[in-house]
Amino acid sequence: MxxxxxxxxxxxxxxxxxxxxxxxxxxxxxxxxxxxxxxxxxxxxxxxxxxxxxxxxxxxxxxxxxxxxxxxxxxxxxxxxxxxxxxxxxxxxxxxxxxxxxxxxxxxxxxxxxxxxxxxxxxxxxxxxxxxxxxxxxxxxxxxxxxxxxxxxxxxxxxxxxxxxxxxxxxxxxxxxxxxxxxxRTLPEPPIAPPVAGARTTRAWDLLRDGMFRRLLFVNWLQSSSWDVHAFVLPILGHELGLSASVIGSILGAFAIAAAVIRIVLPMVATRTTERGVILAATLTTAVVFAIYPLLSSAWTMGLCSIVLGFALGAVQPMVMSMLHQITPHARHGEALGLRLMTVNASSVAMPMLFGAAGALIGVASVFWVVGGVVAVGSRAVWGLRAGAQSL
CATH class of the missing domain: 1.20.1250.20 (MFS general substrate transporter like domains)
Structure with missing residues (x-):
């Protein structure tokens, strides 16, 4: 391109x-x-x-x-x-x-x-x-x-x-x-991939029968949920620690800037990285940061954690999108992207309500630890990720 x-x-x-x-x-x-x-x-x-x-x-x-x-x-x-x-x-x-x-x-x-x-x-x-x-x-x-x-x-x-x-x-x-x-309107585009002759009618949900696609979708959900819990729970944690609204906003802003910066850096190191390696490093980093976050009481240390988390989570989506296009057939890329977008948006709607209820029940710090634990356990799924075309 x-x-x-x-x-x-x-x-x-x-x-x-x-x-x-x-x-x-x-x-x-x-x-x-x-x-x-x-x-x-x-x-x-x-x-x-x-x-x-x-x-x-x-x-x-x-x-x-x-x-x-x-x-x-x-x-x-x-x-x-x-x-x-x-x-x-x-x-x-x-x-x-x-x-x-x-x-x-x-x-x-x-x-x-x-x-x-x-x-x-x-x-x-x-x-x-x-x-x-x-x-x-x-x-x-x-x-x-x-x-x-x-x-x-x-x-x-x-x-x-x-x-x-x-x-x-x-x-x-x-x-x-x-x-x-x-x-x-004048952008050239590759020809539309024709359906395979004699192939049976497919449904988008058939994509979930492929184990590699399910694994990738689960890994993407882990990262998306981590993004949501940080955006939703951090202001509550900051409020409990007595931080001002501007300080909390600055911590969240540092996260957003870091997520953007890492996406500028990634194209420069693409030849020296693999999708699985980046996703695994990001997953383990997220688990460690979530374990540390509730133990902090300084805005500066929380800001540093926010930056590290921004680097980690910001790096994941490009790698997920790259793998998704390699493990799904060309004729079904749109379906795969639609299924991914649907799960991410559904998670973004449901997770804040779940986090809010959990925070009221077990405390905000425990929410960070529980989600970090889930991410750490879920890192096992990253080991099995393999890029390569699949026949769905």
Whole structure:
């Protein structure tokens, strides 16, 4: 895959997902300003993930059949439509509809672009490189979208944060997917892999019959759950230790920066690493950090642990994506990506509720230790990971 093509793919991802990032800032703020409760805002935020979870498998199969551009065209229409709906009708029901539409657009974009990059890459080494670069896009999108939305809300109205400024912000966010389409519409793509002649009709769930795919999905779930528990439980632990909100935010920020930095470094060392080696090192590091975290009382030492954890967890997704494209048939990459995205989103919805209940029952420190123990035991699954095409 050529460098300029990869840059266009990354920018496409940034602008389309940036629309959802901006909506996740602007829509809840407007809902609160209109007098809706925190519970209603929580439901609104959850809706951004619902369609990503429910439509992941259909979106994956559609990408397998149609390639890159048709799924991206649908994503652009959904993202633009959801944003413009709020620019025209800034009401709470419209916010809910817009959340569902922009969430669906982001999910379809993620699957289609990941599938395209995996198909266009030339060999395992380039797979690791391109997925490391592509993994930077969500972090950039989650900066660009909220930054643009916040800037417009503060300066585009007759007064900061008035209704007119929100309308303008939603209209500006609706333009970002159009930039994505301009970038991707002339992008060359490999031919769609034809179905095997005489092959029986398959279902996405058939992928789970393959032991290597199940193992990879389980390892990915371990890392995703570790990411979620850190984001959810660390603020509670910091509050119990009497740390200020800005200090807790700085610790979480250090984690995010480290996760982005390691994804910039990975392409440079791709030839000297294996996917299994990186995932195993990250898994063991995560288990050790989770064992240490509750024993710390200093913001500086917690920040250091956060950075180490960011390096570890940030390195995993590119390696998982590289292996996934090697162990699943070309004609079913979209299905595999959809199944992975569905499990990750389902975990992100369910795990915080489970962590919250567990924290109330056994204490926050124990949650870190329990999850760290599960990750340590689960590291055995990493030993069995092997890259190589499978016949599913």
């Amino acid at each position: 050529k460098g300029n093509e990869l840059v266009r793919v990354i920018a496409t991802h940034v602008f389309l997902q940036g629309t959802m990032g901006g909506m996740r800032l602007a829509a809840p703020l407007l809902a609160l300003q209109l007098g809706y409760s925190a519970v209603a805002v929580g439901v609104l935020i959850a809706l951004f993930a619902v369609t990503q979870m429910l439509l992941a498998l259909p979106a994956g199969r559609y990408a397998d059949r149609q390639g890159l551009k048709r799924p991206l065209a649908l994503a652009v229409v959904a993202a633009c439509g959801g944003s413009m709906l709020l620019a025209l009708v800034p009401t709470f029901p419209a916010m809910c509809a817009a959340a569902l539409l922009t969430g669906a657009a982001t999910g379809m974009t993620t699957i289609a672009l990941q599938r395209h990059v995996g198909r266009a890459a030339d060999g395992p080494t380039q797979l690791k490189r391109v997925f490391s670069w592509l993994a930077i896009a969500p972090a950039a999108a989650n900066f660009v979208g909220p930054f643009v939305a916040g800037l417009v809300i503060d300066h585009a109205g007759l007064a900061p944060a008035d209704l007119q400024s929100y309308r303008v912000a939603f209209a500006v966010l609706a333009l970002m997917p159009l930039i994505s389409w301009a970038l991707v």
